[in-house]
Amino acid sequence: MRPRWPRRVFAQVLLVQLLLTTGVTALAAGLFLAPLGSQLDDQAEHRALAIAQTTAAQPGLAHDLLAHRPAPGGPVQAGAERVRRATGASYVVVVDNQGIRYSHTTPSEIGRHVSTDPGPALTGREWTGIERGTLGRSARGKVPLRDQRGDIVGAVSVGIAYGSVRALWLEAVPGVLMYAGAALGVGALAACAVSWRLRKRTHGIELSEISALLDEREAMLHGIREGVLALDRRGRVRLVNDEAQRLLGLGPEATGRPLDDVLPPGRTTDVLAGRVAGADLLTVWGGRVLVANRMDTADGGAVATLRDRTELELLGRELDGIRGLTDALRAQDHEHANQLHTIVGLLELGLYEQAVAFVTEVTGAHRATAEQVTERVREPMVSALLVGKSAVAAERGVALRVSEATHLPHRVVDSRDLVTVLGNLVDNALDAAGTVRGVTAGGPPAAEPFVEVELRAEGSTVVLRVSDNGPGVPEGAAELVFTDGWSTKEPPAHRRRGLGLSLVRRLAERYGGSARVGERDGGGAVFTVELPEALREFEGAKR
Helix, strand or coil, rough: CCCCCCCCCHHHHHHHHHHHHHHHHHHHHHHHHHHHHHHHHHHHHHHHHHHHHHHHHCCCCHHHHCCCCCCCCCCCHHHHHHHHHHHCCEEEEEEECCCCCCCCCCCCCCEEEEECHHHHCCCCEEEEEEEECCCEEEEEEEEEEEEEEEEEEEEEEEEHHHHHHHHHHHHHHHHHHHHHHHHHHHHHHHHHHHHHHHHHHHHHEEEHHHHHHHHHHHHHHHHCCCCEEEEEEEEEEHHHEEHHHHHCCCCCCHCEEEEEHHHCCHHHHHHHCCCCCCCCCEEEECCCEEEEEEEEECCCCCCEEEEECHHHHHHHHHHHHHHHHHHHHEEEHHHHHHHHHHHHHHHHHHHHHHHHHHHHHHHHHHHHHHHHHHHCCCEEEEEHHHHHHHHHHHHHCEEEECCCCCCCCCCCCCCCHHHHHHHHHHHHHHHHHHHCCCCCCCCCCCCCEEEEEEEEECCCEEEEEEEECCCCCCCCCCCHHHHHCCCCCCCCCCCCCCCHHHHHHHHHHCCCCEEEEECCCCCCCCEEEEEEEEECCCCHHHH
């Protein structure tokens, strides 16, 4: 039956590591033992050669060889046997020029021709090698035997039993295997430790599940309509999905780079980097209102999510405008009902001339306000905004004035941006001026609250100035008022405050202009916004 391959990642890794460790250990042991046999053979051959050289160098051996015949009790046999017993060699054989033995471990072999070729030694060369003879396989060394004149008279052959060499090799095997087993055990323990850690990190899931999870993660991250930005422990961008790229204006090349290098300094960068703590933090980026949340990960990194609330904020502002318009219409309805009752009373009393004068006065005042705005502001959307805001201001008891220096021609490039800027400034001014009411403590009545709007064109630049006689901007907050989420007022139920002035500055910077705040002479605040290139070139200048 074919063994079943484990499905868990850590089990697969453990099995592979054990197989690799066993294979490497066995290979290392084999590579060590293989040359050991050759080394032992070389040592035995050199030992045999050394014994043969020592035997051949004995004085009188060559004389005894020439002076006597081969016999078991001869002097050559006696001298060879002394050397054999002293050195532990397997045999010491002395032969003459004809290859006839004069000594041998087995006396019956004396006088017979040697079983191996003595030719190399008889020609004057020393020889070593492994051969099989009458005593079996052995490591041999052969040297020539010379007389006093240096003539070769025979040869000396010494053998080391190959069984003793093999025994040495076998004796070394257990030690090698012991060290190999120890190395294998250490490797197995290391493999188990790595697999245990891997199991902990992968939560014991299968390899196919990891691939499926990665595919699902990619599909989810790039398919959701919420921006996701992942950072590592060093603040480098690890992942940025398609929606985050769209909201932040980033590209795929941002991956792997520090966040501070990818995004310019500002509140958005501080929120994403974790330098500003909190939940559902509001920030404005590129004219968009974003809600950011950041969560730290176990490896020291973080994952930040971004939601686009631009449309919700616009809807919230439209709701504010509709509520203001509804309040203004309700106030006007109440005012018109009173005026109609007055007219009816005058008619019933027969005071027709007074009724005509009253109607003329009422309609003339409203017409004068509308005509005053449209005469100085030729852009329809902007003039309509000012007329609507004047009704809201009247309901709040605030006078909305249009400065005599106001003059805005009908050449606005994008009236929606101008309406956004002017609407935010007027709303903030109305809120501030609305606090100036009643009688001061122990003093005369407070000044009549008002808001003054000035719109003028300087070439292709539109300059907006909105002032009020409210409490003004707190000391040291001239820049904070333009920060995302900063406000001194309680937020309404349907949206958050602190975004209007931030949007104003972002729009001004997008045009290459500026937005600033200062103090008004006599108390209050003055907001000034410059929008370069907000007006189209005058057609007469092209001719």
